[in-house]
Amino acid sequence: ATFGLYFPRKEYSENVYIDQPAGTPLLRIHTLRDSHGEVAHFHLCQNLIISRARSHENHWFQIREKTGLLYLSKSLDREDFNMLSVGNWMPLSKVMLYVFLSSHPFQEKECDSATRTTVFLSLINATAPACSSLTARQLCFTEMDLSFHIKENKPPGTFHQLQLPSVHHLCQNLSISYKLLAAEGMPFRYNENTTGVSVTQRLDREERERYELIAKCTVREGFREMQVEVPFLVNVLDEDDSPPFLPNGTDTADAVVEFNRKEGTVLAVLTVYDADTTPIYPLESSRKKYTGTIITDDPWISETFRVEHIFDEIHFSPNGSQVRGTQHEYKLVLNKSISVTEHRSFQLDVLVNDTEFHGPERSVMLHFNVSILPVSIQFPNMTYQFTVNRNAERFAQIGKICIENCMKFRGVNITYKLLSPNVSCYPVSVLQGREDKWGSLYVNDSSVLRRPECKEIQYTIQATDKQSRKHTKTLLTVVLEGTLLKKEEDCPDSCAVSKHHAECEECGGLGVLTGRCQWRQGSGKGITTNYSTCTPSIKTCPDGTCDVIESKDPAVCPQDCTSGNIIGGHGKGIGNLGIKSGHGICYCFPRQNCYCEKDDIKEQLCDDVCKTVI
Amino acid sequence: LAGPLSPPGQDPHGWRVPVDCVRANELCAAEPSCSSRYRTLRQCLAGRDRNTMLANKECQAALEVLQESPLYDCRCKRGMKKELQCLQIYWSIHLGLTEGEEFYEASPYEPVTSRLSDIFRLASIFSGMDPAANSKSNHCLDAAKACNLNDNCKRLRSGYISTCSREVSPTEHCTRRKCHKALRQFFDRVPSEYTYRLLFCSCKDQACAERRRQTIVPSCSYEDKEKPNCLDLRNTCRTDHLCRSRLADFHTNCQTSFQSLTSCPGDNYQACLGSYAGLIGFDMTPNYVDASTTSITISPWCSCKGSGNMEEECEKFLRDFTENPCLRNAIQAFGNGTDVNLSP
Numbered sequence: 001a002t003f004g005l006y007f008p009r010k011e012y013s014e015n016v017y018i019d020q021p022a023g024t025p026l027l028r029i030h031t032l033r034d035s036h037g038e039v040a041h042f043h044l045c046q047n048l049i050i051s052r053a054r055s056h057e058n059h060w061f062q063i064r065e066k067t068g069l070l071y072l073s074k075s076l077d078r079e080d081f082n083m084l085s086v087g088n089w090m091p092l093s094k095v096m097l098y099v100f101l102s103s104h105p106f107q108e109k110e111c112d113s114a115t116r117t118t119v120f121l122s123l124i125n126a127t128a129p130a131c132s133s134l135t136a137r138q139l140c141f142t143e144m145d146l147s148f149h150i151k152e153n154k155p156p157g158t159f160h161q162l163q164l165p166s167v168h169h170l171c172q173n174l175s176i177s178y179k180l181l182a183a184e185g186m187p188f189r190y191n192e193n194t195t196g197v198s199v200t201q202r203l204d205r206e207e208r209e210r211y212e213l214i215a216k217c218t219v220r221e222g223f224r225e226m227q228v229e230v231p232f233l234v235n236v237l238d239e240d241d242s243p244p245f246l247p248n249g250t251d252t253a254d255a256v257v258e259f260n261r262k263e264g265t266v267l268a269v270l271t272v273y274d275a276d277t278t279p280i281y282p283l284e285s286s287r288k289k290y291t292g293t294i295i296t297d298d299p300w301i302s303e304t305f306r307v308e309h310i311f312d313e314i315h316f317s318p319n320g321s322q323v324r325g326t327q328h329e330y331k332l333v334l335n336k337s338i339s340v341t342e343h344r345s346f347q348l349d350v351l352v353n354d355t356e357f358h359g360p361e362r363s364v365m366l367h368f369n370v371s372i373l374p375v376s377i378q379f380p381n382m383t384y385q386f387t388v389n390r391n392a393e394r395f396a397q398i399g400k401i402c403i404e405n406c407m408k409f410r411g412v413n414i415t416y417k418l419l420s421p422n423v424s425c426y427p428v429s430v431l432q433g434r435e436d437k438w439g440s441l442y443v444n445d446s447s448v449l450r451r452p453e454c455k456e457i458q459y460t461i462q463a464t465d466k467q468s469r470k471h472t473k474t475l476l477t478v479v480l481e482g483t484l485l486k487k488e489e490d491c492p493d494s495c496a497v498s499k500h501h502a503e504c505e506e507c508g509g510l511g512v513l514t515g516r517c518q519w520r521q522g523s524g525k526g527i528t529t530n531y532s533t534c535t536p537s538i539k540t541c542p543d544g545t546c547d548v549i550e551s552k553d554p555a556v557c558p559q560d561c562t563s564g565n566i567i568g569g570h571g572k573g574i575g576n577l578g579i580k581s582g583h584g585i586c587y588c589f590p591r592q593n594c595y596c597e598k599d600d601i602k603e604q605l606c607d608d609v610c611k612t613v614i
Numbered sequence: 615l616a617g618p619l620s621p622p623g624q625d626p627h628g629w630r631v632p633v634d635c636v637r638a639n640e641l642c643a644a645e646p647s648c649s650s651r652y653r654t655l656r657q658c659l660a661g662r663d664r665n666t667m668l669a670n671k672e673c674q675a676a677l678e679v680l681q682e683s684p685l686y687d688c689r690c691k692r693g694m695k696k697e698l699q700c701l702q703i704y705w706s707i708h709l710g711l712t713e714g715e716e717f718y719e720a721s722p723y724e725p726v727t728s729r730l731s732d733i734f735r736l737a738s739i740f741s742g743m744d745p746a747a748n749s750k751s752n753h754c755l756d757a758a759k760a761c762n763l764n765d766n767c768k769r770l771r772s773g774y775i776s777t778c779s780r781e782v783s784p785t786e787h788c789t790r791r792k793c794h795k796a797l798r799q800f801f802d803r804v805p806s807e808y809t810y811r812l813l814f815c816s817c818k819d820q821a822c823a824e825r826r827r828q829t830i831v832p833s834c835s836y837e838d839k840e841k842p843n844c845l846d847l848r849n850t851c852r853t854d855h856l857c858r859s860r861l862a863d864f865h866t867n868c869q870t871s872f873q874s875l876t877s878c879p880g881d882n883y884q885a886c887l888g889s890y891a892g893l894i895g896f897d898m899t900p901n902y903v904d905a906s907t908t909s910i911t912i913s914p915w916c917s918c919k920g921s922g923n924m925e926e927e928c929e930k931f932l933r934d935f936t937e938n939p940c941l942r943n944a945i946q947a948f949g950n951g952t953d954v955n956l957s958p
Contacts, residue, residue, distance in 0.1 A: 010927075143872050149926060237923045279922025281846040313920045574781050 004034015005101050007117040008148040008159040012099075014070075014166060016121045017128040022075050025165035026061070027142075029068040029099055029117065032150060032157045032199075042068045042099055043106045045116075049096040050084060061097060061121075065105070069165065070097075070119065081123055093123040131171035136226035139167055139176060140217035147233040152205040153241060156187075156198060162215060163195040174221055180232065181214040188213065188234070197232075205236040206275045208321045242275035243361040244290075244328070244354045251365065253332075255348075257372040261338040262411025266308075266331045270366045272352050278311050278326040286311070289356055292330045292366075295349040305370075306335040307350050328352070332368050337411040339468050345371035377414070377465050379474035380404055384461070386441065388427070389482040390449045391515025393508055395442055395549055395556045397540050398428060402438040403463050403472065409437055413466040418459050418476070425454030428478055430461070431548045439463075442549045455480055485515045494555035495534045496588040499599070504534035511536030511549075511556040524584065527569045531582035531596065533559055546577050558588035568596035635703040635722075636696050638688035648683050651676040656706055680707075689724045690859070692892060693802040701855045717927070721866035722859045726885035730953040733807045733884070753949070754825040757811035767808045770800040778831035788834040797835055798895035810887060816949025817907050824905035830894055836901045836915055844916040845928050850897050857896040863889040865934065868941045876943050883944040883953060890941060900935055910945055911936055 007029070014027045031040040042063045047055045060080070062073040076084075085093040100106075101115040131139070141164070148159055162178040180190040180197060187201045188211070211234040219226045255267035278286050292307045308331040315322050330350055350366040379401075386398050401416060416430050416439030427448035430439040439461075448454055457478045464471040488507050492498070495509035495517035504519045512518075513536070520542075522532035535541040535557065541550065542559035550557040560578040569583030579586050582596035633641070642648040658673035680686055685707060690700040704722040761767040774796035780788055801809055813830075817823040830836060842850075851857040867878075867885040874881050890912075893900055903911045913935050918928040935941070947953060 147926065149923075235926055277922045278920070279843075279924060280920035281843045281849070281922075281924065283846070572781070575783055576780060 004154075005031050005038055005040050005103055006034070006115060006151065007101065008032055008150055009117065011118045011120060011144065013120040013122065013142055013144050015124050016072070016076060017124050017126060018078055018081055019075055020072055020128050022072055024072045025169050026070045026072065026121070027119070028161050028165055029063070029070065029119075030157075030159045030161070031068070031101055032159055033155055034151075036155050038103050040068070041065050041102045041105050043102070044070075045098040045100065048084070049098075056084060056095075058097070063099060068099075070099070071165075076123075081125060084123060085125075093125075095121050095123065097121065128170060131174055134167075134171075136217070136219045136228045139171065139174065139219050140164070140178075140228045141215070141230050145233070146215055146230060147235070149235045149237050150199055150203055151237045152203050152239055154202060156200050156202070158191075158194075158196040158198040160197045161195050162190075162197065162217070174219060177218050177220075179216045179218075181216050181229070183213050186211055186213065199234075203236045205238045205277075206242060206323060206325075207318055209236045209238075209323055210234070210321070211236075238277045240276050240289075240354065240356040240358075243357050243359055244272045244274050244352060244364050246364060247271055247273055252367045252369065255332050255368045255370045257334070257338055257342075257370070259375060259405055259408035259412075260410040261334070261340070261375075263334055263337045265334045265410065267334065267370070268332045268368055270330050270350075270368070272328040272330065272364060272366075273314075274326045274328065274354065275316075275323075276326060277313070277324050278328075280311070280313075289354070290328055291351075291353045291355060293351050293353070295351050295365075301346075301348060304335055304338065305348065306333050307331065308333050330366060332370075334411075337467070338372060340375045340377060340412055340465055340470065341468050342372050343374040345369070375405070375409075375412070377463060377470045378404055378472045379461075379463065383475040383477065385477045385479065387479045387481050388443065388449065389514045390480050391482060391485050391508070391512075392443050392446060392449060393510055393512045393515070393536070394444065394446045395511040395536075395553060396446075396513045397511070397537065397549055398441040398443065398478075398513075400433070400438045400440055401430070401461060401463075401476070406437050415464045415466060417462045417464070419462055419473075420459075423454075423457065425451065425457050427454070427457070427480075428459075431552075433548060440547070440549055449480055450484060482514070494558065494588070494590050495536045496555075496558045496590070496594075498534040499585060499587050509536055509555070510553060511541070513537055522585075527571060527581050527583045529581045531579070532585040532599075533582075533587065535559065542578065544573060544578070544580060555590040558590050558594060559586060562588055562594050564591070564593055566594045566596060570594075570596045633684050633688055634690055634694065634724075635685070635688035635700045638684040639703050642683055642685050645683075647679065648685075651679045652683075652685060655680055659706070690722050691724055692863075692888070698856060701859050705855055705858070717930070718865045718869065719858070719862040721863040721889075723863050723889075726867070726882060726888055728884055729882070730884045730887070730948060733810060734951055734953065752817075752819075752822045752825075753815035754812070754817060754822045754829075757808075757815050758825075761804075761808050761812060764808060767804045770796075770804055771812075774800050775831060778834040790834060793831065793834045794895040794899070796895075797830060797899075801891050801894055806888065806891070809891060810948055813891060814887060814945045814948040816946070820905050820907060823902070823907045827902040827905050830899070830901060832901050835895070836899050838915055841915060841917045841919070843920050843928065844914070844918055844932050845921065845924055847897060847914060847916045848931060854897070857898060860889070860892045860896060861898055864893055868938060868944070869934070870938055870940050876947075877939040878944060879940075883947050886940055886944045887948060890944075903936075910942055912938075912941060912945075 008031070012027055012029060016026070029042065042065055044058065044061060044063050046058055048058045049055050060072060060074045060076055061070060063070045084095055097119045098116045099119060146160070150159065163176065167176070178190070178195050180188065183190065187199055187203060189198050189200050191198065213232040213234070214229050215232040217228045251270065253268040253270050257267060278290065280286065287309065290309065290311065292309045294302060294305060294307055296302055309328065310331070311326050311328045314325050314327045316325050317323065330352060332348065348368045348370050350368065351363055352366060353363040355362070384401055388398055403414060406414065414437065416432065418428070418430050420426060425448050427443055427445050428441050429444035430441055433440050443449065459476040459478065460473055461476045462471055462473045491507035491509070493510055495504065495507070495512065498504035498507060498517060501519045501521070504517050507517055508515050509517050517534050517536060518538050520533050520535055520538050522528060523530045524532070533542065540547065541557035544560065546557070546561035550561050554561060560573070562579065563577055566572065566579055570579055570586070571581040572578070573580040579594060579596065584596060584598035586594060586596040588594035642652055654672060654676040658670060658676065685703070688704065690697060690704060694700065701722055708722070761771050774793065777796040778788055778793035782789055815822070815826055817826055848861070851861055867882065867889040869879060870877050871879045876883065878886050890900065898914050900912050900914050903913050913932065916932070918925055918932055921928040
């Protein structure tokens with residue numbers, strides 16, 4: 001630890017006027033001690049800092065080494081003022097001084113002590129004002145807030161003087177007296193003779209961390225009396241004097257690894273509380289202060305698991321006042337993906353250490369009961385059977401195949417493959433779905449569907465786990481049904497091109513299941529996700545995601561996959577792909593633009609000729 | 615202000631008129647003694663604080679010579695050409711000369727001399743109406759209309775709006791970096807009579823105040839998954855020359871002053887509003903926290919949670935945004951179309 005004397009304020013400020021006589025006191029600086037018997041010695045740095053990095057040798061200001069009274073040792077004349085104001089861009093010139101502190105007399109006048117406070121002196125370009133022209137507020141307090149910090153567990157002492165030395169010196173015929181209000185039952189005392197405020201006992205931040213008092217000042221001038229009140233705040237600074245503890249004594253948690261085996265998975269969380277505060281700034285030093293280490297000599301465990309530590313501020317109320325504390329969370333995290341064949345269980349211990357607490361209970365042990373269960377790669381006990389219409393086109397989505405629990409899997413990569421039958425009918429293929437969980441079956445060769453000799457095709461489908469090479473097989477039957485429709489002439493190859501309900505359902509296109517496109521009738525209310533459009537299958541297009549099959553060919557579902565321009569009122573989809581929402585009817589020319597527009601052409605019920613007949 | 619090629623002169627008050635740092639650097643490079651001292655000083659400052667630097671005789675000598683060179687007082691202008699280069703030169707000297715981490719840093723930018731009244735004059739010429747005249751109108755909507763009638767304003771506004779609302783993936787709502795860049799371009803290149811009207815329009819109902827809050831597309835440029843600690847955010851900002859300069863400029867021009875009627879330094883509202891707008895598009899981007907019509911609360915996206923023993927300092931930093939009478943008065947004055955009457 002550093003030596004213990006410290007300043008109860010970070011900054012002090014005062015005004016300096018032209019031609020104030022040498023010997024004028026400016027302000028008093030106080031210190032508080034860390035241990036009994038320390039004596040404070042003050043001294044000034046020999047440079048005045050003028051803003052914008054200019055400095056000047058200090059000829060004017062001195063401080064009493066024992067009492068901390070800063071005073072003018074030489075009057076500042078107009079010339080000095082002009083010199084010190086150069087380079088000051090502020091409307092108000094300020095100079096800065098550092099006051100240093102030491103527990104023994106200063107040997108060398110150097111600016112190197114770590115403990116210092118800053119004094120800002122505002123240079124007022126006028127002679128000192130007459131007392132009668134000052135307001136009560138100016139006579140009683142400076143502009144700076146009366147806000148102090150006191151370290152907990154330190155001996156008592158005086159930390160502020162309410163009287164302003166400069167005003168007291170200037171206005172001797174005024175009677176200015178102070179009082180400290182709302183101080184009953186608080187550990188502070190006001191001494192009327194010295195106007196000093198002292199802390200009367202050791203403070204404990206975990207009991208209370210903020211004291212809000214009121215400083216009241218009364219100015220008497222003959223029969224006139226003026227009163228001013230300002231807030232007087234004391235913040236208690238924290239030190240690490242509390243050990244970590246477990247809420248409700250919970251030190252054990254179960255961590256089960258089953259379907260989710262992906263690197264980065266959080267398996268279990270245990271919480272540790274501490275009554276001390278932990279700054280999240282700077283983060284790294286706080287992380288080092290509170291450590292969580294896996295206790296193991298098994299290299300496999302230390303490679304496979306890691307502990308992540310996050311902490312957050314919480315509040316608790318020891319006796320009615322709110323006090324900040326810290327909640328530390330220790331998460332057991334998978335450091336790498338675990339193979340599906342792995343099967344073991346053990347207890348994993350994590351040692352949590354509050355490194356800055358000096359006491360026997362500085363650490364707690366956390367226990368994680370880890371069970372890693374194997375998962376089987378197998379198809380449900382049935383064979384797959386899909387029926388496909390003979391009029392289906394290329395990229396028509398037939399269905400999904402999926403091993404048991406495949407949707408729960410994370411970090412397990414399954415590859416689906418069709419083992420080709422030894423027949424010539426081979427219309428379908430399989431593609432990997434997202435995240436390698438399932439396989440999507442689709443029509444790859446639609447000419448096969450039209451061949452009458454192909455009726456029922458048997459495939460063997462195989463799923464393989466990439467990591468362990470474990471695999472499983474099942475049978476898949478594709479039944480072809482339906483009678484062949486005559487193909488319409490001059491139909492586009494994409495459903496999305498059709499603008500109207502009628503022409504949409506007359507034609508086929510890539511991805512259709514039954515030879516005809518489907519019409520989705522929207523709600524027609526402004527720009528909506530439910531817009532009218534023509535699609536190969538309402539189930540899959542548009543559904544807001546450009547899936548693996550749709551992305552094979554831009555003509556299948558431009559509503560989900562287009563990256564081109566969209567003309568008309570619309571909202572784009574995620575990643576700027578597709579039409580998330582549109583106005584009226586949306587139609588697309590693949591590899592070109594899409595259009596969203598209201599359809600204004602009302603089909604006439606009866607034209608002029610018809611009317612005359614009637 | 616000094617012309618582009620004149621050495622630093624004197625203005626009537628006996629101040630040295632500053633040149634910009636890029637120019638000062640050229641002047642220094644042309645002079646062998648200055649350029650060698652500048653190099654020495656930069657080596658001295660590299661990774662050391664002021665006190666260890668001043669202990670070295672050679673460094674001290676370099677500093678004394680440079681005190682007389684134009685580099686010493688040089689400044690930058692907002693939106694100037696080579697602004698970043700200018701700021702790099704500025705901080706190369708000042709980072710080592712300031713005493714470590716100060717709460718308020720002096721602005722590297724030249725002081726703003728223009729006034730709000732200049733903007734009102736311009737604004738009334740092209741809008742053809744007094745901003746405070748019509749009590750029933752929605753000023754924020756008027757501001758958007760005025761912007762759309764100006765080609766430059768319309769182009770850059772639609773530019774940042776489309777950049778900031780482009781969804782990248784289900785997890786990533788937008789590209790924040792690009793959004794910030796587009797916002798900076800808008801506030802740097804569009805005249806303030808347009809940008810201020812959008813940012814500081816006065817509101818009497820919630821719809822208007824919500825429009826005002828949405829001006830900078832806060833869902834992308836302002837809000838984030840987590841609120842960092844304000845001191846941490848300040849630290850991040852100070853590692854970047856531009857952000858650091860804009861923050862220093864904000865502190866210089868919007869710092870509450872008890873010496874003036876308006877609570878603003880030098881009673882200059884325009885300077886405060888300008889430095890507020892200059893923070894938009896950086897880590898320290900400020901915004902209205904809600905769509906309240908009665909009280910205006912501004913804050914960067916941060917909180918003082920987890921400050922430990924620095925809570926006092928953190929709250930002081932945050933209060934300069936949330937409870938700043940100068941900033942509040944400046945925004946209200948702009949909304950009402952009033953400026954401080956300066957007695958000549």
